[in-house]
Amino acid sequence: MTDDVCVLLPTYDEAATVADVVSDFRRHGFEDVLVIDGGSTDETRTLASEAGARVEIQSGTGKGQAVREAVAEHVDAPYVLMADADGTYEAADAEAMLDPLRDGTAEHVIGDRFANMHEDAMTGLNRVGNTVFNSLFGLIHGASYGDILSGYRAFTVESFRRLRLTADGFGIETEMAVECARHGVRTTVVPITYLPRPDGSDTNLHPFKDGGIILMAIYRQAKTSNPLFYFGSAGGVSGLAGTALAAYVAYDWFANGISHNVLAIVAGVGVILGVQLLIFGVLSDLLVTLHAETLDRVERLEAEASPERRSSGSEGQQRADPPEQ
Known part of the structure; x- marks a missing residue:
């Protein structure tokens, strides 16, 4: 059953991949695919709509703001399956992500990219950064979530509303992990496949700039948790x-x-x-x-x-x- 799930895809200039991603989820039975777009200058919105997605334009900027706005204003289903629209995640892993929510063992699920990561899916610098951030998170917040920067998430809308989220950009995943640990949201980690970005698809991630934002988010959140x-x-x-x-x-x-x-x-x-x-x-x-x-x-x-x-x-x-x- 997939009518209790909204697939949430935040996008910004993802014309090279968004149609394939939307189609992939729809082939796996997910009818409610919501694309919330941050003002793309390419054909992202048109291609997503043609592939069968609901398309909304966010009122602000940044992935974090897009996720908060989407859940608050455009999601009616009790469960949200959040993924990136860059073709690095597979809809085939969706049911494994949703199972812990449906059987009541978890309220928030994180897809562990390192469980089955293709060789070229992540640069050496990004691997080192992810390892440092995950270790630092465990040291500060006393929880081991395996891959706190993963963009593949499943969560209940009710648990999401208990989180105090303020990050606007790529720090949203880190902030969600911190808030889950702080508020005792039952969180589990599920192994997933992580693929390289398809040819012609450019990343919106800037390793040093966004890495600094993520590092400060982990440290800043320690003020009230540790x-x-x-x-x-x-x-x-x-x-x-x-x-x-x-x-x-x-x-x-x-x-x-x-x-x-x-x-x-x-x-x-x-x-x-x-x-x-x-x-x-x-x-x-x-x-x-x-x-x-x-x-x-x-x-x-x-x-x-x-x-x-x-x-x-x-x-x-x-x-x-x-x-x-």
């Missing part, structure tokens, strides 16, 4: 820099009799700032832990109270119903 790492890492850098500078000042003073008053002040400020940030990180981590424990207690109380409310409501209804004559 504040000890967020503030502690900054404090560690400041403290180490201050200590190194202080060691240089001390060496030059004792060895050569040269004083560096200004550098000594800077070194002292660096060390003090580092200690303060580390202390702030410890306190923030304590607050986050207490907040999480409080939310857990509230959720347990609500869960325990719900059956009692339903029970008392039924009893009240029975008392209110007049006896039959």
